[in-house]
Amino acid sequence: MGIVVQKYGGSSVATSEHIRAVAEKIARARESGLDLVVAVSAMGKTTDRLLRLAGEVSRDPSPREIDQLLATGEEQSVALLAMALHDRGIPAESLTGPQAGMTVTGRYGSGVISEIRPKRIHTLLEQGRVVIVAGFQGMNALGDVMTLGRGGSDTTAVALAAALEADRCEIFTDVSGVFTADPRIVPEARRVPVISFEEMAEMAWRGAKVMHPRAVELGALYGVEVHVRSSFEEGPGTIITGGEKLERLETRETLAGIVHDLDVSRVTLNGIRTGPGTMSRVFAPLAERGISVDVIVESGVKDGAADVAFTVTRGNFEEARKLAAGVADALGGAVEGERDLGKVSVVGTGMLNRPGYAARMFASLGEAGIPIRMVSTSEIQVTCVLPADRVEEAVRVLHRDFELEERDV
Amino acid sequence: MGIVVQKYGGSSVATSEHIRAVAEKIARARESGLDLVVAVSAMGKTTDRLLRLAGEVSRDPSPREIDQLLATGEEQSVALLAMALHDRGIPAESLTGPQAGMTVTGRYGSGVISEIRPKRIHTLLEQGRVVIVAGFQGMNALGDVMTLGRGGSDTTAVALAAALEADRCEIFTDVSGVFTADPRIVPEARRVPVISFEEMAEMAWRGAKVMHPRAVELGALYGVEVHVRSSFEEGPGTIITGGEKLERLETRETLAGIVHDLDVSRVTLNGIRTGPGTMSRVFAPLAERGISVDVIVESGVKDGAADVAFTVTRGNFEEARKLAAGVADALGGAVEGERDLGKVSVVGTGMLNRPGYAARMFASLGEAGIPIRMVSTSEIQVTCVLPADRVEEAVRVLHRDFELEERDV
Numbered sequence: 001m002g003i004v005v006q007k008y009g010g011s012s013v014a015t016s017e018h019i020r021a022v023a024e025k026i027a028r029a030r031e032s033g034l035d036l037v038v039a040v041s042a043m044g045k046t047t048d049r050l051l052r053l054a055g056e057v058s059r060d061p062s063p064r065e066i067d068q069l070l071a072t073g074e075e076q077s078v079a080l081l082a083m084a085l086h087d088r089g090i091p092a093e094s095l096t097g098p099q100a101g102m103t104v105t106g107r108y109g110s111g112v113i114s115e116i117r118p119k120r121i122h123t124l125l126e127q128g129r130v131v132i133v134a135g136f137q138g139m140n141a142l143g144d145v146m147t148l149g150r151g152g153s154d155t156t157a158v159a160l161a162a163a164l165e166a167d168r169c170e171i172f173t174d175v176s177g178v179f180t181a182d183p184r185i186v187p188e189a190r191r192v193p194v195i196s197f198e199e200m201a202e203m204a205w206r207g208a209k210v211m212h213p214r215a216v217e218l219g220a221l222y223g224v225e226v227h228v229r230s231s232f233e234e235g236p237g238t239i240i241t242g243g244e245k246l247e248r249l250e251t252r253e254t255l256a257g258i259v260h261d262l263d264v265s266r267v268t269l270n271g272i273r274t275g276p277g278t279m280s281r282v283f284a285p286l287a288e289r290g291i292s293v294d295v296i297v298e299s300g301v302k303d304g305a306a307d308v309a310f311t312v313t314r315g316n317f318e319e320a321r322k323l324a325a326g327v328a329d330a331l332g333g334a335v336e337g338e339r340d341l342g343k344v345s346v347v348g349t350g351m352l353n354r355p356g357y358a359a360r361m362f363a364s365l366g367e368a369g370i371p372i373r374m375v376s377t378s379e380i381q382v383t384c385v386l387p388a389d390r391v392e393e394a395v396r397v398l399h400r401d402f403e404l405e406e407r408d409v
Numbered sequence: 410m411g412i413v414v415q416k417y418g419g420s421s422v423a424t425s426e427h428i429r430a431v432a433e434k435i436a437r438a439r440e441s442g443l444d445l446v447v448a449v450s451a452m453g454k455t456t457d458r459l460l461r462l463a464g465e466v467s468r469d470p471s472p473r474e475i476d477q478l479l480a481t482g483e484e485q486s487v488a489l490l491a492m493a494l495h496d497r498g499i500p501a502e503s504l505t506g507p508q509a510g511m512t513v514t515g516r517y518g519s520g521v522i523s524e525i526r527p528k529r530i531h532t533l534l535e536q537g538r539v540v541i542v543a544g545f546q547g548m549n550a551l552g553d554v555m556t557l558g559r560g561g562s563d564t565t566a567v568a569l570a571a572a573l574e575a576d577r578c579e580i581f582t583d584v585s586g587v588f589t590a591d592p593r594i595v596p597e598a599r600r601v602p603v604i605s606f607e608e609m610a611e612m613a614w615r616g617a618k619v620m621h622p623r624a625v626e627l628g629a630l631y632g633v634e635v636h637v638r639s640s641f642e643e644g645p646g647t648i649i650t651g652g653e654k655l656e657r658l659e660t661r662e663t664l665a666g667i668v669h670d671l672d673v674s675r676v677t678l679n680g681i682r683t684g685p686g687t688m689s690r691v692f693a694p695l696a697e698r699g700i701s702v703d704v705i706v707e708s709g710v711k712d713g714a715a716d717v718a719f720t721v722t723r724g725n726f727e728e729a730r731k732l733a734a735g736v737a738d739a740l741g742g743a744v745e746g747e748r749d750l751g752k753v754s755v756v757g758t759g760m761l762n763r764p765g766y767a768a769r770m771f772a773s774l775g776e777a778g779i780p781i782r783m784v785s786t787s788e789i790q791v792t793c794v795l796p797a798d799r800v801e802e803a804v805r806v807l808h809r810d811f812e813l814e815e816r817d818v
Contacts (some may be wrong), residue, residue, distance in 0.1 A: 016462055016466045019466050023466075050485065053425055053485075054492055056426075057425045057432075057492050057496065058493055062495050064502070065488045065489075065491045066492075068484065068488040068505075069485055069492075071484070072484045072485050072488075073481075076478055076481050079474045079478035080463065080474075080478060082471070082477075083467035083478075087466065087469070093473070094474055096477075099552060099553070144508070
């Protein structure tokens with residue numbers, strides 16, 4: 001009998017009514033005769049509430065204790081969901097990450113699943129039970145619980161699907177699939193029925209909130225077919241796949257979609273002396289402080305000096321600017337920055353066959369009078385960094401000019 | 410170096426401010442150079458909130474899932490307390506019950522500690538850390554978390570003190586010790602400086618909320634000296650002991666104190682045929698449903714028939730009455746009951762040497778016109794069941810007549 005792994009996010013289990021609704025969804029899915037393993041996030045704002053408490057008792061809470069604290073959020077929602085299933089007469093059992101055999105390595109707060117020992121899950125499935133697994137967590141070599149970082153419940157679900165050789169992994173969320181752009185900004189945006197792992201990963205990294213990019217990459221690695229669907233309504237959602245369903249995609253000539261992110265700041269080091277090791281001198285201090293850098297642009301070298309610009313989230317802007325200023329000083333340059341930026345990306349495997357997407361994007365934005373501060377491209381995406389207050393306009397302009405609303409879906 | 414086990418209850422860690430205050434208390438205790446192991450309950454009303462959620466998703470939540478859910482309450486408070494200690498520069502580590510080596514058997518919701526494997530605690534103490542252990546929980550043979558039932562954090566603390574051969578166990582609570590009566594009812598009530606395990610156990614079973622009776626009995630069994638102290642103010646509190654400090658007690662000629670309980674109902678089976686096995690027929694159905702029976706009174710047998718009365722908590726009254734009615738029917742009798750009762754107990758080892766306490770108690774209550782519905786006695790206590798609305802008056806009358814406010818403390 002086939003296994004399906006489902007994942008329900010925090011907004012899907014935010015209240016006891018939501019949990020009962022999820023139990024009903026699971027009950028219906030179970031009627032198809034499939035074995036079900038369900039990964040669940042913490043209820044609604046639980047994680048934020050716990051982090052606030054941590055901030056109230058400590059200025060710099062230890063990562064181990066943060067993980068010990070946050071893990072309880074998922075442990076509560078799995079127990080409640082199991083109870084709600086029992087109440088419908090469905091045999092179910094909740095498992096914490098450690099109980100489910102999720103083995104994790106790495107650092108507290110950003111653990112990486114190293115192995116899944118699914119013996120207990122298989123035993124429970126053989127007993128005819130629905131198995132409810134706490135997302136976002138596992139056990140490290142010390143026997144401590146360790147979290148996978150935010151968004152990690154998606155990763156739990158996809159990893160479980162891979163380890164259990166499940167037929168598919170269904171990610172239930174508060175949107176009804178992947179869209180060509182954010183429907184709150186572009187009312188004409190359309191649901192994308194099928195998308196490749198590569199496109200989905202690019203969209204997720206560049207701002208699409210529908211699924212965590214690490215989970216997408218894990219799905220690609222193990223060939224787990226992922227369905228993104230709404231918790232709140234019926235509908236086909238979006239299938240993320242690398243298999244035969246992708247053939248349709250290869251012949252698609254347009255973009256998969258447009259994604260944006262409003263939380264971007266830029267730091268630029270102007271006129272710094274370059275040489276071997278310069279980039280490392282710029283970015284090593286940021287990495288040491290755990291600051292993620294997104295877009296990086298280096299100007300050509302002129303008279304032995306160059307400009308290096310990079311983006312970080314707004315929360316990291318001041319610290320990144322300070323660190324960069326130290327480096328710029330030492331290298332005879334100066335630092336400059338801009339806090340309130342955003343970015344817009346066009347993503348699609350269609351780019352592989354048809355060049356010129358970047359040029360069309362610059363033309364569209366230029367005609368609309370929207371300034372471009374930075375550009376970053378890869379094989380299947382072009383990203384422009386813009387003033388934050390022009391991002392929504394840019395998304396609408398690009399959605400129209402790339403004719404996404406008209407495309408056959 | 411000596412070890413002290415401390416326990417902080419739910420009201421002591423109700424908010425982040427409370428948790429910071431507990432961290433300060435621990436910091437001061439640590440200055441004495443003792444090794445500290447701290448058992449902690451869930452924050453304030455967390456357990457009630459989680460039980461309410463469980464009731465919202467299920468009409469009859471499974472005990473295993475209830476335990477999985479409730480255990481998270483203590484897991485949160487230990488992590489937060491460890492963080493608050495780190496913030497004061499004190500090395501500390503939080504452990505869940507399973508991590509602390511608390512091994513538990515029995516039924517979910519009312520687990521019993523069967524063994525403590527304190528290897529990890531000893532290692533952490535050797536590293537100079539304060540060890541924070543989640544109260545109220547342990548791991549069963551299946552690897553699942555199991556709770557010890559309400560009030561179980563006291564038991565965790567005393568069991569840890571026994572296993573670690575600690576110098577003493579300090580129970581921090583929201584009162585400043587054991588009193589001769591509830592000070593909210595009797596303003597003249599005085600703190601009892603030293604009390605025996607037997608007296609404390611009687612007082613705890615008969616309504617004193619200061620410490621869980623199972624924890625008192627465990628302390629007696631392993632000879633763990635227990636100090637009950639206030640979380641919110643400095644003060645000597647009450648020492649519960651079975652050792653040499655008790656000698657002072659043996660010469661004490663008065664009572665330890667008066668305790669009361671307002672949550673009592675009575676069920677009486679009138680005129681039932683008696684014979685071998687009658688009592689078992691009456692009480693086995695109650696035990697099967699997990700209903701605890703407190704006071705039991707059987708009248709003398711007359712013409713082969715007898716009356717049997719017992720008390721239960723108000724929440725169990727209707728069900729107990731129904732079960733008793735079935736038995737009474739089968740034995741040719743009838744059932745009768747009274748919902749809103751309370752009980753008052755006088756407790757003290759002084760009774761061992763001086764008989765007549767029961768008679769003095771009945772006389773006091775009789776003079777005040779307070780009706781007595783049932784009586785139960787043991788070597789060191791006399792309990793009277795009364796109408797609930799006369800209980801406070803009875804406590805005041807007895808406290809005065811037994812001259813507890815005047816006694817030398």
